[in-house]
Amino acid sequence: MSKPTIFMYDTTLRDGTQGEGVSFSVTDKLRITEKFDQFGIDYIEGGWPGSNPRDMAFFEEAKKLKLKHAKLAAFGSTRRANLAAEEDPQLKTLIDACTPVVTIFGKTWLLHVTEVIRVAPEENLAMIEDSVRFLKESGREVIYDAEHFFDGYLDSPDYAMKTLEAAVRGGADNLTLCDTNGGKLVSELQEITKAVVERFPEVAVGVHCHNDSGLGVALSLGGVEAGATLVQGTFNGYGERVGNANLTTIIPNISLKMGNPLNCEKHLKRLRELSMFVADLANLEHDGKAPFVGLSAFTHKGGAHADATKKVSYSYEHVDPTKVGNKQRVLVSDMAGRSSLLMKAQELGFDLDRDSPETKVIIEKLKELEFNGYEFESADGSLRLLLDKLTGKRKSHFEFEGYRVIVEKRRKEEDPISEATIKVKVDGEPRYVVAEDPGPVGAIDKALRVALGDAFPNLKDMVLKDYKVRILDSKEGAEAKTRVLIESSDGEELWGTVGASNNIIEASWQAIRDAIDYKILLDDTK
Structure with a gap:
């Protein structure tokens, strides 16, 4: 029996921007929308049209976009109490956004109904049904977000189900169950989601999870296993508090591990690139530890790991990194054995003999340098220059005198x-x-x-992107040894260099010298 297609619903442009430090301009949001469309995301939630001028401007500009796959969704809430849906100004704003999809949330938890919006339970049901019907009659596909659904269900399962029945009577195309507080366990969510899927077999069910308990991805996958066919989340897990369920982790797990079809699976090799693009526009550092797409996701440091990976890659890699646009990396450190060094040297363009005296000398030199404060894990530029020197290939571009x-x-x-x-x-x-x-x-x-x-006129193209200082033995006070790591770029390549000394100026000089020397080396090899 074939598995159902799972639809991806991205809310980075709305829920993601509620995260601390996350902000997108209108132009940013338009660019991200086009990238998501090209990648194969099914639904893109652009924002709440009536909530702020930026979202209103986005939806006005978005009318000019020529999306080839994705459906743009406007987000809002049910009508206000004791007001006809067609007279509610917020619902009118959702219609004016001219999106093919409208997503509205409503109250599920009796606590919110009676203590937060303070309406009678029956009026809340009418607000849900009337709002969905109004939007459907306006020609929209309607996704109903059942806010705090799992908390509401555990408090009063009968009333929680009645809120979904109201949405279905109004004509909702999808019932998305929201773990708004992010506090549920996978077993709880699966049991409740399964009950909803069985209760409403004629309507698609989705899940919207947060990561407050560190389970956002696991909850989303659990919802799919329980029968949900739509998953809401954000790229890089951006979102309120500690974030939303991370689509950059959910997408490869559903496709590569669970075997469910996805409309974006043919573009999976662009996943890391897209993740970095979103981080760049958010002006946030890309998470190097992120599963699948992080720089460290397929990185090996220990000698035994590197040796086994070289022989059988999947012995220490759960998927082929190239499937998600990533690559295998080997770090050379004082933990390195010959296999680590050989793999790293090959990555940098060197063909070393495992059993040669030269290889042994290089390993011992690396361990000596790291003992003295150098670190080459983030300094491929310095490592390449060092290997050039130790193998006799170093070309002197300039001679330092002082x-x-x-x-x-x-x-x-x-x-x-x-x-x-x-x-x-x-x-x-x-x-x-x-x-x-x-x-x-x-x-x-x-x-x-x-x-x-x-x-060397091309040095004008080089910029120092980052400068980090690490005190290695702080108990030594002002005499402490210092490590300096510098990241440089020429617009095409990005490289790191390192220096170490008990004099911070000398450590900085070493890293700057290597950065410039490596740039000249790059130009020589072009």
Whole structure:
């Protein structure tokens, strides 16, 4: 017996923006809508038209979009108490949004009916039925979100079911059961969802879960196992409090593990790319630990793991990373064995012999450097340069002779200014440059770029994206060893470099030197 198709309903643009630190402009929302459509998301909830000017502007602009697959949904609530649906201004706003789908929520929990909106239970049922019927008669597909359904059902199962009956009488196309507080266990949700599916066999059932108990994804998958055919969630799990159920985890689990058809499954290889796109527009760092799509999702550090993975990849990988647009990575650290090093070296373009003396020397050198504070897990640029040096392939782009850094505060009311002097040789020609910057690291970076700029003009395309400092032995106070990690980019490539010293300027210099040297190496290989 074939499994039913599961429809994906994304609410990143509405529920996701209720998360702390998440905000999208109208242009951002339009771009994300188009990307979701191309990926194969079935429903895209664009926002609540009557709630704020930004959402109103989005729906006005969205009328111009030419979506090829996805249906755009406007979100709102049932009519107000003691007011005809056709006279309710909020429902009229939903109609004016001109979306093919309207999603409205209504009260399920008697506690909310009597203590929050303070209407009679029968009036609440009428509000649900009237609102759904009005929207259906206006030609819309209607998804009814049963707010706090599972809490309401446990409090009064008879009344909770009556609220769904009211939505069905009004003509609802889908009944989505919401774990609004995010507090249910999988077994509870499955039992209740199954009861709803059996009670309303003629209407599709969905689930909308939150992650307050860390179970948002598990609850959503449990709902599918219980018969739900629509799953609501957000990309990257953005949402109120600790977030909504994460579609970037739900989608591959349903497709690759549960075997249910998805309309987006043919684009699954773009999942990581889309996840990073949404994070970028949200101006948030992409979660490196995210299942399936995170940078660390298929990363191996221990030597035994790396060795086994090289022989049989699925021995330590639950799915092929390429299926979700990710890749296998091997980290080289003081835990590394030969297999880790060989796999990482191959990734960086080196063909090392497992049993050669050269390989042993490299491993011992890496362990020595890490003992002294270096870390190469996030510093592929420095590692590549080190392997070049240890294998005799290192090409000297410039010869370092010395630097000096002065930090001076000239007047009490002025900010400090830093001055860096760099001495290098390029093709035997000495270069002596002085540069100023508010900070010492910026001054060093600027001086070295100026010194090398004539010989390597592409350095102008390189920018320092991130600068991290880690104190390795804080008990040593001002004498503590410091590790500096720098992330750089030229718009096409992204690389990390590292430096370590009990002098923060020296550690910074090492990381900056490697960053610039690696950029020159990249240009040489193009």
